[in-house]
Amino acid sequence: MVVAEAGGAPELTRLPVPTPGPGEVTVDVVACGAGLTLEMARTGALGGGFPRVLGHEFSGHVREVGEGVSNWRPGDRVTASFYLTCGDCHWCRHGRETLCTAFGGFVGAAIDGAFAEVIRVPARNLVAVPEQVELADAGIVADALATPLHVMNQRLSTRAGDWVAVIGAGGGLGVHTVAVARTVGARVAAVESNADKRKALTELGLADLVLDGSDWPIACAAVIDCVGNTETLAESMRALAPGGTLVVLGVRGTDRLTIPAIDLILGELTVTGTRYASRNEIAQALDLVAAGRIHPIVGARFPLVELPAVFELVRSGQAFGRIVVDVAHRSAG
Known part of the structure; x- marks a missing residue:
């Protein structure tokens, strides 16, 4: 679902399947959460450029790994950080990568996001999802809980x-x-x-x-x-x-x-x-869910092709809990 220009509505579009470059992975997306940050991305307030595939609260299975990636394998259950960070500055080395001095923007704004069947992201962004956590809900854990x-x-x-x-x-x-x-x-x-x-x-x-x-x-x-x-x-x-x-x-x-x-x-x-969460905190949030101490609260689910209706619901502020887009099931059927 591609937003062609700042402020535009997402439209179903056929794109080439991305392939990972060095240090990157591709992920087969299962689901992606939706909150007010998406509206900021749609209007261009988060920077980046258009046309753009939005969506950052994603979960799925690793599809392919690029050159130099040794800690992830195809089939791994993953979610990811929303922030594009360097991994090497003072803040990144001390576990506070949300303050990265070489910050590269946001997934779904600076690079294409997860309202698509496949997403390509830096391997360093990934966080493993425990087996006890429903994969379809793991993306909202990485944001709304972390x-x-x-x-x-x-x-x-x-x-x-x-x-x-x-x-x-x-x-x-x-x-x-x-x-x-x-x-x-x-x-x-x-x-x-x-x-x-x-x-x-x-x-x-x-x-x-x-x-x-x-x-x-x-x-x-x-x-x-x-x-x-x-x-x-x-x-x-x-x-x-x-x-x-x-x-x-x-x-x-x-x-x-x-x-x-x-x-x-x-x-x-x-x-x-306060600004988002570190990858370590995303992992902690997933562990809390795996242990049954917290449960993700989903107020509505939509198929990918109904993404315009998702944005209307987000703007209305009427949804209770988080909205989830089931990307792996593109149509209502």
Whole structure:
């Protein structure tokens, strides 16, 4: 499914099957997740060029390996990192490749992505998928679960019993952030403006409290904002307890957070951003799923040829959980 120009709709197109170059692999794609980042890629906000095959939350089987690739074999179950990194700079060597100083862009923006039957990627991007993990869901684990795991690993020092609020808790990233916060023993307040999503969150029982954001009965040690607009950022700051931390995980545009400096000082508050996850954290997230400690939450599945409808659903913000595109099954039949 090719987007011909920035802002265009994806269209079914026949392309040559890619072959791997040195240090590369090709993967037969089983499935690919869909979230708001895709809309940024479609409009060109992630850089790269057009025409382009989008999609980065993929899973599948290694098809071919290129010259110099010795650690992967055809048939291996894999997912991959979304980031094109050098593997050799200071940040890459210390396990924080999302800050790579030679960053090469994104899968599905700088290079063709996974809304195709075969994808070609650098071998260093791959992460093995344990047998206990459903391959069709592994791609969303590599993004929607690994990303909040990075928050818990690197951006917070949450202790068992701390209250953690998640803003936008019913979205594809938010609901998995709620689940990950529970694995560290946090008490979680799931904040969601959509009534249907609040109902779904309540039925799943993932959170200790489900709120619409109009009333805060608690002050939180941490707030993770998966929306990131002016209103939610201000709301997040008001919800922090003394010593609390706001983690900005989502972003919708050019919204800003204004904070009186005295509030930071008197409250000893912390405001931080967070950026995706390392390959090691992707592997950790997969292990949590394999052990049954977290379960990917899929709100809808579509065949590849219905990708335009997927983008409409993503833009609407109505999907609960993550959307998965079953690439290996191209038609509704």
